[in-house]
Amino acid sequence: MPKLGAEPIRRAALVKAAIETVGDAGSLDVTVAQIARRAGMSSALAHHYFGSKERIFLAAMREILSLYGAEVRGALTAAAAAAVEGCVHQARLRAIIRGSFAPGSFRREAISAWLNFYVLARTNPEARRLLTVYQRRLQSNLMHDLRPLVGDRAAEIASGLGALIDGVYIRAALSGEPDAVQAAGIVLHHLDRELECAP
Amino acid sequence: MPKLGAEPIRRAALVKAAIETVGDAGSLDVTVAQIARRAGMSSALAHHYFGSKERIFLAAMREILSLYGAEVRGALTAAAAAAVEGCVHQARLRAIIRGSFAPGSFRREAISAWLNFYVLARTNPEARRLLTVYQRRLQSNLMHDLRPLVGDRAAEIASGLGALIDGVYIRAALSGEPDAVQAAGIVLHHLDRELECAP
DNA sequence: ATGTTTATTGACTCGTCAATCAACAAAAAC
DNA sequence: GTTTTTGTTGATTGACGAGTCAATAAACAT
Incomplete structure (x- = not known):
C-alpha cells in the first residue's frame, strides 16, 4: 500500500x-x-x-490561523478593487471585519478550535506565540487604515476593535445559532461610531 | 477525626x-x-x-458566577450612593463595567476558570445554562440603564457592550500582565462613544 | 450499651491512552 | 537482485485516573 510522497498528504489529513x-x-x-x-x-x-499529540494540535492551530489570514487577505484585495476613491480606508477596515466573520471562520469546527486554542495558549508557549502573531497582525492591519482617519487615536481604537471581534466571536460560538452577518454588524456599527465621533 | 457538619465545609473546600x-x-x-x-x-x-468530577466543575462554575454577580451588585449599590442626580444611569452603567473588571474577577484562577468554562459550555448543557444566565443578567442589567438614555438602541448597544466585555477579558487573560484598569477603560470609552453619538 | 448516622480512607477495579517497537511491504537506488 | 529508503501497522508497554467498596471511627440517639 505504501505510495511514495505520502508524508505531506498524511500530515494534511x-x-x-x-x-x-x-x-x-x-x-x-x-x-x-x-x-x-x-x-x-x-x-x-x-x-x-508528528511525534506527539501536542505537535498535532500546534499544526492544527497553524492551519486555523492560516485559513483566517487567507480570508482577511482575500477580503482586502476584493475591497481594494471595489472601493471608491476617498473611502479606501473605510472600505479596507470593513473588509478586515468582514473577513474576520467569514463563513469559513464561523464553522463549528473552526469556532471550537479557536476556543480551545485560547485555552491551550494559557499553558503552551508555542500556542501563545501563534496567538500573539494573530493579534499583532490584526492590530497592525487595523492601524494601517485607522491612522489616516483618526491619527493618534488609532492604537486605542484598534485595541477596542480587536477585543470586540474576539468577544463577538465567543458570543456567537456559545449561542446555538451563530449568525455571522449580525456578528459582523455589531463590530461594523462600533467602527462607524468611532469614525463619526472623530474630533 | 470525624466532626459533624463537615459536608458544607468540605464542599466549599x-x-x-x-x-x-x-x-x-x-x-x-x-x-x-x-x-x-x-x-x-x-x-x-x-x-x-460530589459524585463525579463534572459536578465539582459545575459547582466551581457556579461559585465563579456568584462571585462575579456579587462584585457587580456591590459596584451598583456603591454607585447608587455616590451618583449625582441626573447621571444615575450613566453612573450605574459605569459601575457594571467596573464590576466586570474588578480585581477579583481578574485573578489568574478566575480568568482560567472563565476560559475553561467557556469550553465546557460547548458540550455540557448545565454549563451552557449557567453561562446563559450570566449573559442574560448582564444584558438585562445594561438594558435597564440604557433604555432611559438611548431608547430603542438599548438592545443593540447592550449586545455590543457584553461582547466587548468578554473580548477584553480574553485579551487581558492572554496578555502576560492583565491590566484591569486599562481593560475597563476600553469598555468605558466605547460606552461614552455610544452615548455621545445618540441621535 | 447498643444501634444508627455521618465522616473518612486505603486498596482495588477497570478502563484508557500516549508513545514505542519490531516487523512487514513496496518503491528507488545501485 | 540486493540494499536502502520510505511507508505502515499490530502488539505492547507503562502509566495514570475515575469511580467503587469495604472497613474504620467518631458522634449521636435511645
Missing part, C-alpha cells in the same frame, strides 16, 4: 482530522487514535509523522 | 481547590486526586460529596 475531531468533541480531550482513525490511518503513523 | 487547581493547570485536564489533595482530603471523599 491528520491536521484536518484533528480540527474536525476537536470540533466534534468541543475540547482538546481527544485521543490520537480518534484523530488517526478519522484520517484513515493507524495511531502509530500519526506519532510517526 | 473542594470548590475552592478546584478553581485553584484549574487556575494552575490552565485547563480542565486535572485529576480529582489533585483537587482533593489541595483541599486536604482523599479523592474518595471528593467523590463521596
Whole structure:
C-alpha cells in the first residue's frame, strides 16, 4: 500500500482530522487514535509523522490561523478593487471585519478550535506565540487604515476593535445559532461610531 | 477525626481547590486526586460529596458566577450612593463595567476558570445554562440603564457592550500582565462613544 | 450499651491512552 | 537482485485516573 510522497498528504489529513475531531468533541480531550482513525490511518503513523499529540494540535492551530489570514487577505484585495476613491480606508477596515466573520471562520469546527486554542495558549508557549502573531497582525492591519482617519487615536481604537471581534466571536460560538452577518454588524456599527465621533 | 457538619465545609473546600487547581493547570485536564489533595482530603471523599468530577466543575462554575454577580451588585449599590442626580444611569452603567473588571474577577484562577468554562459550555448543557444566565443578567442589567438614555438602541448597544466585555477579558487573560484598569477603560470609552453619538 | 448516622480512607477495579517497537511491504537506488 | 529508503501497522508497554467498596471511627440517639 505504501505510495511514495505520502508524508505531506498524511500530515494534511491528520491536521484536518484533528480540527474536525476537536470540533466534534468541543475540547482538546481527544485521543490520537480518534484523530488517526478519522484520517484513515493507524495511531502509530500519526506519532510517526508528528511525534506527539501536542505537535498535532500546534499544526492544527497553524492551519486555523492560516485559513483566517487567507480570508482577511482575500477580503482586502476584493475591497481594494471595489472601493471608491476617498473611502479606501473605510472600505479596507470593513473588509478586515468582514473577513474576520467569514463563513469559513464561523464553522463549528473552526469556532471550537479557536476556543480551545485560547485555552491551550494559557499553558503552551508555542500556542501563545501563534496567538500573539494573530493579534499583532490584526492590530497592525487595523492601524494601517485607522491612522489616516483618526491619527493618534488609532492604537486605542484598534485595541477596542480587536477585543470586540474576539468577544463577538465567543458570543456567537456559545449561542446555538451563530449568525455571522449580525456578528459582523455589531463590530461594523462600533467602527462607524468611532469614525463619526472623530474630533 | 470525624466532626459533624463537615459536608458544607468540605464542599466549599473542594470548590475552592478546584478553581485553584484549574487556575494552575490552565485547563480542565486535572485529576480529582489533585483537587482533593489541595483541599486536604482523599479523592474518595471528593467523590463521596460530589459524585463525579463534572459536578465539582459545575459547582466551581457556579461559585465563579456568584462571585462575579456579587462584585457587580456591590459596584451598583456603591454607585447608587455616590451618583449625582441626573447621571444615575450613566453612573450605574459605569459601575457594571467596573464590576466586570474588578480585581477579583481578574485573578489568574478566575480568568482560567472563565476560559475553561467557556469550553465546557460547548458540550455540557448545565454549563451552557449557567453561562446563559450570566449573559442574560448582564444584558438585562445594561438594558435597564440604557433604555432611559438611548431608547430603542438599548438592545443593540447592550449586545455590543457584553461582547466587548468578554473580548477584553480574553485579551487581558492572554496578555502576560492583565491590566484591569486599562481593560475597563476600553469598555468605558466605547460606552461614552455610544452615548455621545445618540441621535 | 447498643444501634444508627455521618465522616473518612486505603486498596482495588477497570478502563484508557500516549508513545514505542519490531516487523512487514513496496518503491528507488545501485 | 540486493540494499536502502520510505511507508505502515499490530502488539505492547507503562502509566495514570475515575469511580467503587469495604472497613474504620467518631458522634449521636435511645
